[in-house]
Amino acid sequence: MKDILRTLNTCNMKNMMVIILFAAISFCSNSQSSAGNKANSAWLVSRNDSAMIISSRHYANFCASCHWDDLSWFSGRKWKFGFSEQDIYKSIEVGYSDFGMPGYADTLTADEMKNLSKYIYHKLELGKMEKEGLRQKEGFYVTENLNIRPDTVIKGLNVPWGMAFLPDGDMLVNEREGKMLRFRNGTLVTEIKGLPEIHADGQGGLMDIRLHPDYASNGWIYFAYTGRNARTPEGWNTSIMRARLKDNTLVEKQLLFEAIPSLTSNYHFGCKITFDGKGHLFFGVGERGTMMKVMDLTNDWGKIHRLNEDGSIPKDNPYVNTPGARPSIWSYGHRNPQGLVISPFDGILWESEHGPKGGDELNLIEPGKNYGWPEITFGINYNGKIISPDTAKAGMEQPVTYWIPSFAPCGMTFVTSDKYKNWKGNILMGSLRFRNLVRVELSGRKVKHQEVLLNNIGRMRNVEMSPDGSIYVAVESPGMIIKLIPVNK
Numbered sequence: 001m002k003d004i005l006r007t008l009n010t011c012n013m014k015n016m017m018v019i020i021l022f023a024a025i026s027f028c029s030n031s032q033s034s035a036g037n038k039a040n041s042a043w044l045v046s047r048n049d050s051a052m053i054i055s056s057r058h059y060a061n062f063c064a065s066c067h068w069d070d071l072s073w074f075s076g077r078k079w080k081f082g083f084s085e086q087d088i089y090k091s092i093e094v095g096y097s098d099f100g101m102p103g104y105a106d107t108l109t110a111d112e113m114k115n116l117s118k119y120i121y122h123k124l125e126l127g128k129m130e131k132e133g134l135r136q137k138e139g140f141y142v143t144e145n146l147n148i149r150p151d152t153v154i155k156g157l158n159v160p161w162g163m164a165f166l167p168d169g170d171m172l173v174n175e176r177e178g179k180m181l182r183f184r185n186g187t188l189v190t191e192i193k194g195l196p197e198i199h200a201d202g203q204g205g206l207m208d209i210r211l212h213p214d215y216a217s218n219g220w221i222y223f224a225y226t227g228r229n230a231r232t233p234e235g236w237n238t239s240i241m242r243a244r245l246k247d248n249t250l251v252e253k254q255l256l257f258e259a260i261p262s263l264t265s266n267y268h269f270g271c272k273i274t275f276d277g278k279g280h281l282f283f284g285v286g287e288r289g290t291m292m293k294v295m296d297l298t299n300d301w302g303k304i305h306r307l308n309e310d311g312s313i314p315k316d317n318p319y320v321n322t323p324g325a326r327p328s329i330w331s332y333g334h335r336n337p338q339g340l341v342i343s344p345f346d347g348i349l350w351e352s353e354h355g356p357k358g359g360d361e362l363n364l365i366e367p368g369k370n371y372g373w374p375e376i377t378f379g380i381n382y383n384g385k386i387i388s389p390d391t392a393k394a395g396m397e398q399p400v401t402y403w404i405p406s407f408a409p410c411g412m413t414f415v416t417s418d419k420y421k422n423w424k425g426n427i428l429m430g431s432l433r434f435r436n437l438v439r440v441e442l443s444g445r446k447v448k449h450q451e452v453l454l455n456n457i458g459r460m461r462n463v464e465m466s467p468d469g470s471i472y473v474a475v476e477s478p479g480m481i482i483k484l485i486p487v488n489k
């Protein structure tokens, strides 16, 4: 409640209505202010902090040109005029005309200046925390409700993208550069042969890998990669294939899906795969930099797709009867989906995607819906320019939560096992940018609490539960697979 009052005090009238609305809906269930985790809650800015979004835009508009987009002008600074929210407020209000900084008292309201100083202060505090790393103690990480020892089980990888656990205990690891590797007890057994032609460039290459839920009886392995296709030969796009494994070679290969049209851009490909256990697979294809074209249903860009497990189109997909629409579309208006998982608890499909500068999203995916990119977004362009002034529009879905700054969520899984009792039912997401893991506690369809874990191990590309209920994380720079071992306090 104190938080709500503080927020209300610092908001102008227009924001106030928004805040009151959010407060009524979710602030109470979202209290995360026990002393121990205040730092975390402050820097994972979520939808409740609409004043912070406005502040990030003010910063981009009025300050970034001199103090740099990422505030790095301030970092490591010996502050001349003091480093507290009040000091920063004073600097903004009066400026330093002798040095070339204008005052903003005529441009911004007092509340806007207060919010802007709060935004700057918290972003800089976040930067400091990252540098310090997390409280690492005696070889394990102390987290809010579980101590974790990261055990490096595989070393020497480059960019491990997908992980799959074979029934005999071996692990298949997809390296983005186009290699599928088989490991036994952390040692390389062999490289799998018979892969299709893969165009590994930029963010593309060999991506996710997933065993069919009945793999033990049917042997199907599904994987995603960047391929070329005959229908639009210029460039490449995301493809989905399934195959069986015989003598460490892919056989009986079936190309299930090729995203069209192809493009020569080398970013935003998707592509995580998930099964619903009812005969369907889902996967996301990124927008490839096409922006507005994502709203057009005649292409596969920026969409979540649903197929039957044999690659055919389910008759009850939302756009099968829409003339011209790609029939595999399940939802659209996505930027770059890098996490996709069906909750084993209630069957809900969750997706995480990369926003531009700010505005990474956690979405709850429902058939036929439009998630708004780029007509609505909480992010701005990398150069500080506004992409869209709108964060909401009729007919477009709001994220369950979003993050500013962007942490580049990658990979996502539900913790299902009792080995991590206090985390059971939580979502874990890797962060490429902040090199850590984010734990998200849900309450039904809402986010209740978030915690950042395991700082500074490396860029976390994927996180999976193994069949024996252990959490594995694929890390790059340095490329490795780590297993999270719970340690008694």
Ligand code: HEC
Residues within 6 Å of the ligand: 059, 062, 063, 064, 065, 066, 067, 077, 078, 079, 080, 081, 082, 083, 087, 088, 091, 092, 096, 099, 100, 101, 102, 104, 116, 120
């Ligand atoms: C035209 C360039 C310019 C713009 C625009 C500008 N500043 Fe500054 N700012 C400066 C300069 C120059 C200083 C003084 C640096 C010094 O004395 O070392 C300064 C100082 C500051 C300080 C004090 C730093 C300290 O060491 O105590 C803060 C805080 C600050 N600016 C915030 C902002 C914010 C917030 C905005 C946007 C609302 C902004 N500035 C816009 C140039 C600018």
